[in-house]
Amino acid sequence: EPEVTQTPSHQVTQMGQEVILRCVPISNHLYFYWYRQILGQKVEFLVSFYNNEISEKSEIFDDQFSVERPDGSNFTLKIRSTKLEDSAMYFCASLVGSVSDTQYFGPGTRLTVL
């Protein structure tokens, strides 16, 4: 069964550093998403991406965040200058795009900012 993959599984970085989280969505899917989950808290929507552009973003997704689909398979989330409060699990998800479709989540990247 096809699945969403994410790398790395765990990233440790120093405050102020840039990080890039990588995702490979399922190949025939058209909508791509990033969510985050701070430890012990709920899953929060960050951004949706369709047709090579951002279709919607949340208040969390400020200027320090950016997303890119540099080729036909990868979907990346960049955090330019990490803060302590960026420490969280980051989940990538994708779906085909039909009304009845469900999102498929990747296994997540645990980001730890020191």
Add this chain to the structure above:
Amino acid sequence: GQNIDQPTEMTATEGAIVQINCTYQTSGFNGLFWYQQHAGEAPTFLSYNVLDGLEEKGRFSSFLSRSKGYSYLLLKELQMKDSASYLCAVRDYTGGFKTIFGAGTRLFVKA
């Protein structure tokens, strides 16, 4: 805006039935999902409702009433491995099919 409420924790006994309720408010309703999440792992899809009524899938059933903004997840024949968080989530179509999650209900299954 969007708001999703579900109980924080529930405890049930192995072999029993448990119902986890969820109420929601959203402007662009496009379906209600239930996910299971074990600690440190990604959410995994359990069920999807877009029309009123009951959807059954093995030991899991989910119900939706759009007029009441209400859903429940029913788990039958509980097993120890069902101990997890259960996330009620609403898909909102205001441009990108984003999914808004509730805080989750932590279910403890005891022997």
